Amino acid sequence: MAVVRLSGRDLGGVLAGLLGRVPEPRQAIYTSFLSADGDAIDQGIALYFPAPRSYTGQDTLELQCHGNPLIADHLLRRAMELGARLANPGEFTQRAFLNGKLDLAQAEAVADLINATTDLALRSARHSLEGVFSQQVDGLARALIQLRVQIEAALDFSDEDIDYLEAAALARHIEANLHALDTLLAQTRQGVILREGYTVVLAGRPNSGKSSLLNALSGRDSAIVTDVPGTTRDVLREPIQIDGMPLHIIDTAGLRRTDDPVEQEGVRRARSHMAKANRILHIVDASHETAADASALDLPPDIPITRIHNKVDLTRSPPGIRSEGDVVHIHLSAKTGAGIDALKQHLKQAASFQAEGEGLFIARRRHLDALTRCRDHLADAVALTAADGPELIAEQLRLAHDALGEITGTVSADDLLGHIFSTFCVGK
Ligand code: GDP
Ligand code: ZN
Structure with a gap:
């Protein structure tokens, strides 16, 4: 399996373009992931977490597709056509911090848990x-x-x-x-x-x-x-x-x-x-x-x-x-x-x-x-x-x-935040 994870203020366009619908929140649905001309790129599981009840505190969509990197690439490219961009290292956790889901020490603990x-x-x-x-x-x-x-x-x-x-x-x-x-x-x-x-x-x-x-x-x-x-x-x-x-x-x-x-x-x-x-x-x-x-x-x-x-x-x-x-x-x-x-x-x-x-x-x-x-x-x-x-x-x-x-992180300089989150892996 590969997981493509999207998060942002408004995922409406991505949902319409990739899934053709807004999934039931927090329920796994089996669905086609659509290309620009409406063909299926792949079929898999979609999970939708509308704000604020998500990891980042923003709308979040997880797409589980078959584990061929070509498929994941197609999905990424399609998502980017629909307005997404690639995440920076640690950006999901950084947003979780900025949206008050975690404090800074907790955000750092995410990376430490992984390592x-x-x-x-x-x-x-x-x-x-x-x-x-x-x-x-x-x-x-x-x-x-x-x-x-x-x-x-x-x-x-x-x-x-x-x-x-x-x-x-x-x-x-x-x-x-x-x-x-x-x-x-x-x-x-x-x-x-x-x-x-x-x-x-x-x-x-x-x-x-x-x-x-x-x-x-x-x-x-x-x-x-x-x-x-x-x-x-x-x-x-x-x-x-x-x-x-x-x-x-x-x-x-x-x-x-x-x-x-x-x-x-x-x-x-x-x-x-x-x-x-x-x-x-x-x-x-x-x-x-x-x-x-x-x-x-x-x-x-x-x-x-x-x-x-x-x-x-x-x-x-x-x-x-x-x-x-x-x-x-x-x-x-x-x-x-x-x-x-x-x-x-x-x-x-x-x-x-x-x-x-x-x-x-x-x-x-x-x-x-x-x-x-x-x-x-x-x-x-x-x-x-x-x-x-x-x-x-x-x-x-x-x-x-x-x-x-x-x-x-109640008192923090921007360069400190940049330093902390840049050491995360991409996708966390
Ligand atoms: P290094 O060059 O400092 O890394 O030393 P080595 O660990 O390669 O050991 C050198 C030689 O001393 C080897 O022949 C080891 O078997 C022997 N040796 C290491 N520790 C002991 C020990 O506690 N007792 C005995 N009798 N020989 C040892
Ligand atoms: Zn030695």
């Missing part, structure tokens, strides 16, 4: 689409409105600054919202990980066991394991999950000086992936550990590192986690699997990932940015209650409120 890579991410995206995230944002926004109303009323009705007692009460109120926001921020961070995954780079000398560790974590034989140093030339991306947390593992080419141009390219790519990762797993061969292992790689300084001592099966040391100062050391064997579970738990903890809860929702960096800005403004507002006049506090509360509005 989710684990069951947990899928469930979380559905929660976002149902409004779980938006409701929390709206709840906070309502609390901020109340505060703003109080303080702006005070501004209007008195020339005095807020007195000491009132200021303390005000600070307490704002702080209560700050706490609620912190909880939401933690959930949102997790939502971003559900959407984007936690990215881990396997770094280490050739033959330390990077490819073997990748295979042990993914439970698949995807990377080539050999005892010839420099075998892994390309960067491998392996989507796997730990208790629902999507984990991207990047096995890098052995980072070593080389004259082979293919291998040099591998090293270059490894470095660029490393710079963007959430964490680096620096793997050393525990059976041949040297003092140079720790320093030889010049790893990027700002990305947290976990040191993996692989091949413990060849040594006397037991598998498991041992922390030394800031650095976590994990002793394991990629070959026997000993210590792999400890590594998985460590990665979940490092990502602050808790899999449980019906309250999970999917989220984007954009949401995290907005919540963080909201938090900064609230913290500023609390600080101002100690010293300054209510005007400055009111201004910080307004900025905090606006930041929340960006998430659900």
